Amino acid sequence: MDVMVIMGDGIGPEVMKAALRILDVLNDNYSAEINPVIYDINSETLISKKWTLDKIIEEAKRFKVILKAPLGNPKIRSAEGTELALDIVLGLRFGLDLYANIRPIRLLPSVISPLRYFGPGSIDYVIVRENSEGLYASHFGGLILRDELAIDVQTITRKGTERIAEIAFELARSRKGAPSDGIKKVLCIDKSNVLKSFAFFRKIFSEVAKRYSDVEAEFMYADAAAQYMILHPDRLDVIVTENMFGDLLSDLAAATVGGLGLAYSANVSKEAGMFEPVHGSAIDIAGKNIANPVAMLLSLSMMLSWLNMKNLAELVEGAVIKALESGHATPDLGGKDTTTSFTEFVISNLLNN
Ligand code: IPM
Numbered sequence: 001m002d003v004m005v006i007m008g009d010g011i012g013p014e015v016m017k018a019a020l021r022i023l024d025v026l027n028d029n030y031s032a033e034i035n036p037v038i039y040d041i042n043s044e045t046l047i048s049k050k051w052t053l054d055k056i057i058e059e060a061k062r063f064k065v066i067l068k069a070p071l072g073n074p075k076i077r078s079a080e081g082t083e084l085a086l087d088i089v090l091g092l093r094f095g096l097d098l099y100a101n102i103r104p105i106r107l108l109p110s111v112i113s114p115l116r117y118f119g120p121g122s123i124d125y126v127i128v129r130e131n132s133e134g135l136y137a138s139h140f141g142g143l144i145l146r147d148e149l150a151i152d153v154q155t156i157t158r159k160g161t162e163r164i165a166e167i168a169f170e171l172a173r174s175r176k177g178a179p180s181d182g183i184k185k186v187l188c189i190d191k192s193n194v195l196k197s198f199a200f201f202r203k204i205f206s207e208v209a210k211r212y213s214d215v216e217a218e219f220m221y222a223d224a225a226a227q228y229m230i231l232h233p234d235r236l237d238v239i240v241t242e243n244m245f246g247d248l249l250s251d252l253a254a255a256t257v258g259g260l261g262l263a264y265s266a267n268v269s270k271e272a273g274m275f276e277p278v279h280g281s282a283i284d285i286a287g288k289n290i291a292n293p294v295a296m297l298l299s300l301s302m303m304l305s306w307l308n309m310k311n312l313a314e315l316v317e318g319a320v321i322k323a324l325e326s327g328h329a330t331p332d333l334g335g336k337d338t339t340t341s342f343t344e345f346v347i348s349n350l351l352n353n
């Protein structure tokens with residue numbers, strides 16, 4: 001099985017090398033038969049036109065499975081001021097119609113939450129971020145007029161809302177419910193009190209909810225939800241929300257379970273999937289061998305799970321958790337490990353399984 005591997009910017013190549021080492025071990029010792037095909041796609045190769053967005057999307061469509069390191073360089077920007085490499089991230093999400101961005105939020109063993117009342121196991125929910133429309137759909141449109149006025153438009157469609165709500169309810173069905181009460185529920189987050197597009201999102205979500213009477217449907221405005229995620233994360237099970245809100249709230253959520261170094265994600269449709277850390281390219285710490293590879297490794301685990309290699313997925317996840325449990329951690333978690341030393345511990349856990 002061929003997988004397209006995007007090396008990315010900043011710490012991208014370092015954390016991706018960690019993932020590639022794990023893949024080697026899986027191929028050599030567990031007959032994974034995954035063939036990573038390496039692409040030097042990053043801000044520089046985009047600006048030098050070695051890669052164009054069309055060509056990248058064409059390649060990705062051929063593979064259908066993409067393992068992606070973070071992209072983005074704040075110094076390399078479009079004429080309008082957006083970061084150039086983000087065209088690739090959004091181009092791939094929109095171009096392959098990867099409409100569901102699945103972001104698990106779990107407090108792992110030995111990780112200390114800044115929320116002092118919560119210990120391992122007490123935070124375990126999933127953010128389902130709509131990934132094909134919302135405010136982000138304006139990225140390739142939008143306009144700035146006469147240096148006086150700028151407009152971006154939010155798009156919410158019936159089809160887009162139905163399919164993301166379905167993914168959220170199916171996911172809730174497959175889970176054990178919220179840690180605090182074991183109740184299976186989907187929380188719809190919007191600002192339907194203010195904007196018509198969100199009122200429509202809530203209406204369509206409610207229609208879909210009727211088909212899932214075994215799962216509770218809940219509603220919250222995004223401002224209240226931001227507070228709730230800090231005060232009562234143990235009551236959450238599955239969240240579904242619009243693209244931009246999903247972006248903001250997933251960083252907030254990541255902070256409650258140890259930070260972005262641990263936050264992983266899958267961008268999926270029924271046909272294709274792109275797996276990537278939630279964090280950015282952290283140019284400031286690039287090349288220092290101190291980046292936390294966990295988000296990248298758990299994204300790899302999500303890819304394996306999506307490919308129906310559940311055993312391998314659990315093996316990788318277990319090896320990462322065991323490394324954390326035995327006290328290994330990079331500096332972002334207060335540890336002394338380097339990217340490579342942490343990865344070595346994960347590998348030795350894999351081999352001693
Ligand atoms: C994320 C990132 C992306 C986003 C960027 C890199 C385009 O912040 O995956 O959350 O804004 O969606």
Ligand code: MN
Pocket residue numbers: 247248251278
């Ligand atoms: Mn983000």
